Amino acid sequence: MKPTMFTTTAGLALCLGAGAALAQEVTLTVESWRSEDQAIWNDTLIPAFEEKHPDINIEFTPTAPTEYNAALNARLEGGTAGDLVTCRSFDGSLPLFNKGQLADISDLDGLSNFPDFARAAWSTDDGASTFCVPMASVIHGFIYNADAFAELGLEEPETVDEFFAVLDAIKEDGSYIPLAMGSADQWEAATMAYTNIGPNYWKGEEGRQALIDGTAAFTDPQFVAPYEQMVRWTDYMGPAYQAQGYSDSQNLFTLGRAAIYPAGSWEITGFTEAADFEMGAFPPPVQNAGDTCYISDHTDIGLGMNAATDHPEAARTFLEWVASPEFAELYTNALPGFFSLSDAQFEVDNPLAQEFIEFRENCESTVRVASQILSRGEPNTWNNMWVLSANVLNDAATPEEATAELQQGLASWYEPQQN
Known part of the structure; x- marks a missing residue:
């Protein structure tokens, strides 16, 4: 049966509507204590990610280091925390996971890029669950x-x-x-x-x-x-x-x-x-x-997902990128002295940073x-x-x-x- 004009127009509208829904932009906010990294995120990290994922916008919203723990805890308790949470290592973040405030990301593919000692800093004592992607050590x-x-x-x-x-x-x-x-x-x-x-x-x-x-x-x-x-x-x-x-x-x-x-x-x-x-x-x-x-x-900084985020798929997409060799190279060179914990191989631009990272070749890490x-x-x-x-x-x-x-x-x- 030949479709009527009404049916064709309605179908077209539905298709356009569905396409708009699929292409809807998402904005993710990143909690952090490193306010001094604002320019690095705005000028280097965020543009590199958004170029590949134009439908996901990232906003880096740091808090002063001395206020971060208290402010983050208050926002998590009040339901106003960002989608992604910069994690202190070991007991700095484990209580947040134990309270159900950080999501279990153990099945994130990118975690295979990190050695066991790096993942251990953001895992439960028994190693069964990992809740933050390792970002860097000092x-x-x-x-x-x-x-x-x-x-x-x-x-x-x-x-x-x-x-x-x-x-x-x-x-x-x-x-x-x-x-x-x-x-x-x-x-x-x-x-x-x-x-x-x-x-x-x-x-x-x-x-x-x-x-x-x-x-x-x-x-x-x-x-x-x-x-x-x-x-x-x-x-x-x-x-x-x-x-x-x-x-x-x-x-x-x-x-x-x-x-x-x-x-x-x-x-x-x-x-x-x-x-x-x-x-x-x-x-x-x-x-x-x-x-x-x-x-x-020392495993210093990681990134996890707020368990209450409204955008878990987009947050996981960003965490997969943070676990990637691309992020490892960008972060290490944008912030000399904070060294990726990834197994990725890349050139370190700052000569003094290169000397530090070479310690790993001759010394055991703890x-x-x-x-x-x-x-x-x-x-x-x-x-x-x-x-x-x-x-x-x-x-x-x-x-x-x-x-x-x-x-x-x-x-x-x-x-x-x-x-």
Whole structure:
């Protein structure tokens, strides 16, 4: 039967309507604490994704780092959080998954691009569920003024003895403060000192897992020894280091007044912009030549899906892209010092960042020793480590006293350490 004009017109309208529905644009918002990354997202990451997915718009909506946790929790509880959530590692995000606020993305194809240790930072303790795509880690080591080293005829140290020989030479020359490190803000003492050099003593993951299993204690020699090395640092940290804050140490180094900076790789972008001298990097020196090198290659940032998003398919599409080799290369080069955890192979543009990422070729990777499980109770082991590490540097506690207090605090609530 020949269709009437009414039938043809109505059918056409229905088809057009269906096509419009299929092509309807979706806007996804991304929660983050890294407000300093706004330009990187707006200028690099979002355009690259939207070029391939013109029907999905991305809005990066960060919160100040000090306010992020509280603000995100409030928005998740109130149903106003973004579609995608930037995830802190381990116990920073696991409670959100346990409360049903982050979706289980274990079946995301792109997760196969990441090694087990990277996925573990955003998985349940038993590894059964993964709730965030690993985005990047930060690597610890030492950044040095290469011009100063050349001037003084110094080479990168490989052993602890060589490290202190370099510090002695710098101190004897007198042109530079050997180590740009202070203790006023406490967290640097734990992050850029104790958990920077510590893995070489407790053998990285072997020692960390032994603390979790209860087969090792903070009072064991391998956990006391890093503090003993830190006590020696204080002869090289300059006058009044006890009153020296984080930004003071940054300025001492970038102004060329200090030769070596105990570092996290997140400093690379700022240092590259601020310093007018050549820089180099070396991993934490080992105790003896030929020893296995261990680095804190800390799983720092991931991205998950709000379980209550109205756009789960679009959110999963974006997460698949975040798990891709394309994102790995873009993110690593747009934000030098934040290194993709993906197995993807690509060139790193920033020379100093390339030096840091090469640590992975010769050293075994681990994460900060108290980041998983060991800081779930009170006293919080990681926070305790801030205070006690600063106390060691300030001669307010001996290495033995500091580790005894760490152990006592952990054993007060953590059953495997109560045997």
